[in-house]
Amino acid sequence: MGECAVCVCEKMTSAMQVLCVFCTLMHVTSGYIYAVDDVRPGIVSGGQIVGWGTGGAGYVVASSRLLRVNYRGIHVRNGKSLLLRDLVGLGWTRVACNASAFGMCSSGLGQVFPVRLPRVSDAAGETLVGVWSGLGCSNSIGKEVVSLGVYDVSACDVLDENVDVVWCDHSLYLTTKSEVVSWRYWVLVLTSIVLVRGLGFNVQRLIGGQTQPQWLVLCAGVAAFGLVVLDGTAMYVTREDLVFVLATEVYILCYLGWHVSNWLQKVDENDDPPIFNLITGSLQLMVCRLYVSAETPYNAVLLVLLVTRVWIKIMRESTWHQSTLVLDALYLSVYIELAFMYNRQYLVGIVAAGYYAGWLLVF
Numbered sequence: 001m002g003e004c005a006v007c008v009c010e011k012m013t014s015a016m017q018v019l020c021v022f023c024t025l026m027h028v029t030s031g032y033i034y035a036v037d038d039v040r041p042g043i044v045s046g047g048q049i050v051g052w053g054t055g056g057a058g059y060v061v062a063s064s065r066l067l068r069v070n071y072r073g074i075h076v077r078n079g080k081s082l083l084l085r086d087l088v089g090l091g092w093t094r095v096a097c098n099a100s101a102f103g104m105c106s107s108g109l110g111q112v113f114p115v116r117l118p119r120v121s122d123a124a125g126e127t128l129v130g131v132w133s134g135l136g137c138s139n140s141i142g143k144e145v146v147s148l149g150v151y152d153v154s155a156c157d158v159l160d161e162n163v164d165v166v167w168c169d170h171s172l173y174l175t176t177k178s179e180v181v182s183w184r185y186w187v188l189v190l191t192s193i194v195l196v197r198g199l200g201f202n203v204q205r206l207i208g209g210q211t212q213p214q215w216l217v218l219c220a221g222v223a224a225f226g227l228v229v230l231d232g233t234a235m236y237v238t239r240e241d242l243v244f245v246l247a248t249e250v251y252i253l254c255y256l257g258w259h260v261s262n263w264l265q266k267v268d269e270n271d272d273p274p275i276f277n278l279i280t281g282s283l284q285l286m287v288c289r290l291y292v293s294a295e296t297p298y299n300a301v302l303l304v305l306l307v308t309r310v311w312i313k314i315m316r317e318s319t320w321h322q323s324t325l326v327l328d329a330l331y332l333s334v335y336i337e338l339a340f341m342y343n344r345q346y347l348v349g350i351v352a353a354g355y356y357a358g359w360l361l362v363f
Helices: 002-010 014-026 055-062 155-160 182-206 214-230 239-264 275-290 299-316 325-339 344-362
Strands: 030-032 066-070 073-077 093-099 105-107 110-112 119-121 127-129 164-168 171-175
Touching (some): 155 164, 299 325
Antiparallel strands (some): 066 073, 093 171, 119 127
16 A cells, blocks of 8 residues: 555645645544535635545545545545444435545435536526636525536535435435534533543542542533433444444443442542543543544544553552453453554554553552
C-alpha cells in the first residue's frame, strides 16, 4: 500500500496531500475527514466542493467499506469484517445507489451529494446552468437542487432536515431518527461537565487536594446512562458498534453496582473509590451516542484514562483494586478490537503514557 499510496498523494493538492499522507502513515481504518456545512448543497470543505471520485476524497472513499454522512461529518469505515445490521428492520429507508461521476452515488432519488453544477428552473420553467455559486440551502425550493422534480440528497438534508445517510455495498440507507433531541442534548452536555469536573476533583484528591461529593457524580452518571439507553440502538449501523455500546453499558452497570454495594455496606472508599471507571464509562457512552458510532474522536483520550486507571490498580497491589482488574481487562480488549481506529502499534505509546500518569498519581 505504501509506495502506491504515496504516488497517489503526490498528484493531489496540498490540503489533500496532508490528509492522504496522514491516512497512509497512520494506516487509519476509519475516521472523520470532512465537516459538513450548508453553505451549498454539495459537501464543502475549506470552501471547495468535495469530489467523490478524485483527489483525497476519492482516494479515501475508494478504499472504504462504509461511508456515513450526518451532522457530525463524514465517517469512513474500512474494517474488512464490518457487519452491517438489518437497517431496514430498524426503520431505515433503503434504495439502490451506484457510484457516479456526478456525486457520491446515483439512486432513484437523484444524485447523492452532487458534485457538478445543478440544473435549476427559473420562473418561466427554463433550465439554468451554472448557478451553483448563488444557490444555498436557504433558497433551494423544498431542498430540490435539480429541476424537473428530481430530488438530490444534499448537505441541506443533512443539516436542515437531520437526515443520516449510510452508503454500503451499493445500497443507500436514510433515516431522520439518529439526532439527539435538543433537550436531551443539553442535559448530556450538563452531565458531561459534572463528570469531567468530578474526574478532576478525584485526581486532585489522590494528590492531596480538595474533594467533591461523590453522590453528585454518581447522579450525573446515572442520568447520562438513562438518557442514552432510552434512545435505543437503531442509530448504530454495524454490529461492532452495537456490541461495543452494550459492553460499555454493562461496564457502567458493574461499577455502579459495586459503588452502591460499598455504600450500603459502609465500606470506606475515601482512599480510592471506583468512581473513576464509572466516569470514564459514562463519558464513553455519551460520545458514542453523540457520534452514533463506537469510533469517535475522543476514544484515544478516554483509552488513556482507562489504561491509567489499570496501572494505578496494579501499583497499589491491593485485593480490593485487583478484584476489578478482570472487568477492566475484558472491557479494554473489546475497546481495542471494536473502537480503536489506528494501527495497534500506537497502543505502545498509550500504555506508556498511562503508566507514567499512574506512577505520578500513586508515588
